[in-house]
Amino acid sequence: QAENLxxxxxxxxxxxxxxxxxxxxxxxxxxxTRQLELDDRTHxxxxxxxxxxxxETERVLWLKTWRNLPEQAAAxxxxxxxxxxxxxxxxxxxxxxxxxxxxxxxxxxxxxxSHHNLVAIQALSDALAVHPDQTQAAPYSxxxxxxxxxxGHELENAMSAYEDVLNHASTExxxxxxxxxxLRIASVSLTQGDPEQANQALDMAxxxxxxxxxxxxxLATLRHDDTHAVEAYANYLTLFPGDHLRIxxxxxxxxxxxxxxxxxxxxxxxxxxxxxxKAKLLNExxxxxxxxxxx
Numbered sequence: 001q002a003e004n005l006x007x008x009x010x011x012x013x014x015x016x017x018x019x020x021x022x023x024x025x026x027x028x029x030x031x032x033t034r035q036l037e038l039d040d041r042t043h044x045x046x047x048x049x050x051x052x053x054x055x056e057t058e059r060v061l062w063l064k065t066w067r068n069l070p071e072q073a074a075a076x077x078x079x080x081x082x083x084x085x086x087x088x089x090x091x092x093x094x095x096x097x098x099x100x101x102x103x104x105x106x107x108x109x110x111x112x113x114s115h116h117n118l119v120a121i122q123a124l125s126d127a128l129a130v131h132p133d134q135t136q137a138a139p140y141s142x143x144x145x146x147x148x149x150x151x152g153h154e155l156e157n158a159m160s161a162y163e164d165v166l167n168h169a170s171t172e173x174x175x176x177x178x179x180x181x182x183l184r185i186a187s188v189s190l191t192q193g194d195p196e197q198a199n200q201a202l203d204m205a206x207x208x209x210x211x212x213x214x215x216x217x218x219l220a221t222l223r224h225d226d227t228h229a230v231e232a233y234a235n236y237l238t239l240f241p242g243d244h245l246r247i248x249x250x251x252x253x254x255x256x257x258x259x260x261x262x263x264x265x266x267x268x269x270x271x272x273x274x275x276x277x278k279a280k281l282l283n284e285x286x287x288x289x290x291x292x293x294x295x
Contacts, residue, residue: 048077057081102140113147139169179208195223210239226253241272244281255288263289
């Protein structure tokens, strides 16, 4: 939740900065247009053209009143203004639909789950029950049932609900739901004493979000399945080759597996690391390789 909130915070800053970049250049342009509006020597057609260029065709209503323009003279700019209003209404409807979409309930559901707020989760579930698109809402409803069952310590019911999510969610439109559901399956599996199934769920979640590969590798290490852990770290480092900590963890696994070739591959990955970390990492990898050759 904290990571998601951080992403949303910085995304809002980015969008705000992008908006300001467009606002300031237009400010000077629009100020000049205001000056021309008050200058009777400026022809109305020039001002109307500036309205369209500066995306402020709403000003045509003021200009018509101020200069008593005939309808025909302002018809083109008025049509542009009507299209602008229509586009704004369409965008507003799309935003409202997105807010009402089942996936919008996912962030709230997990916040309520972390607070053990069964009443709030039930309210979300009731809202999804009357959603107009039940096909789209079904996997999200199943996920909420799983969360409720977990909070009620009904782990078998939770797993059954999560299986329904996997069976009905769309891999194209519901990837975040699938990812979070797989993480819940991993958690429940660990509680039930089935770390192998938990690892399988983490592997599937990592296929959707590669950031989970280190967690999958860590669990495999705890299960003493070093080969599985090597595969998980390898998948992660294929995408993020400059992570010096994970390179060292992978090298230590190769050391346990007595694979000198694996450690040499880790030394090649060190070339992707930041200069401040590269020398230290190569030194540690060299020590591991020397110890392995001596044993």
